[in-house]
Amino acid sequence: MSELEEYQRRITAAMDRMAKGLDQLNTAPAEPDEDIVQALEDERQANAQLTEQLQGLKESHQNDLVNLREQMDFNDDRMTQLDMDVQRLRQANEQLSAACEQLRMANAEGLADPKLIDTAVIAELESLRATRAIEMAEIDAVLTALAPLVEEGEPEYDAQADEQGAEDDRAEDEPKSGGAD
Numbered sequence: 001m002s003e004l005e006e007y008q009r010r011i012t013a014a015m016d017r018m019a020k021g022l023d024q025l026n027t028a029p030a031e032p033d034e035d036i037v038q039a040l041e042d043e044r045q046a047n048a049q050l051t052e053q054l055q056g057l058k059e060s061h062q063n064d065l066v067n068l069r070e071q072m073d074f075n076d077d078r079m080t081q082l083d084m085d086v087q088r089l090r091q092a093n094e095q096l097s098a099a100c101e102q103l104r105m106a107n108a109e110g111l112a113d114p115k116l117i118d119t120a121v122i123a124e125l126e127s128l129r130a131t132r133a134i135e136m137a138e139i140d141a142v143l144t145a146l147a148p149l150v151e152e153g154e155p156e157y158d159a160q161a162d163e164q165g166a167e168d169d170r171a172e173d174e175p176k177s178g179g180a181d
């Protein structure tokens with residue numbers, strides 16, 4: 001039985017130590033580890049920076065989307081105009097072909113009809129106008145595509161540097177006197 005008493009005493013002592021330890025944990029103020037607090041603060045700052053970057057990217061994406069939509073609307077308008085010009089050219093070419101055919105037939109019969117000649121000239125003129133309108137639309141498309149590239153590549157004008165350069169050029173052009181005049 002002495003072993004049982006010994007075990008009981010040891011268990012009681014262990015339980016007393018556990019109770020004291022629990023009392024100390026409950027009464028001791030819980031101070032967070034400084035490394036953990038610093039790591040948490042660093043993560044909060046990193047999270048805030050990532051949130052700002054994400055917001056900036058979203059705004060940039062929205063701006064890009066708006067610009068692309070505007071450009072798409074502008075291109076749709078240009079394509080509609082170009083399509084109308086192409087239709088006008090086709091119609092003018094059909095009129096020109098018909099007028100030329102009538103002139104050939106009149107010429108084959110030996111009949112010179114000034115009205116047919118006027119019709120052919122008017123049809124040819126309309127064909128040239130429609131062709132020019134298409135060429136202008138193509139030039140406008142090329143210029144519109146090049147405009148952003150030209151704006152990116154233009155250096156800013158420095159008036160002060162330009163003035164200095166002009167003064168230097170004038171100084172070089174003046175005759176130098178050697179004092180032996």
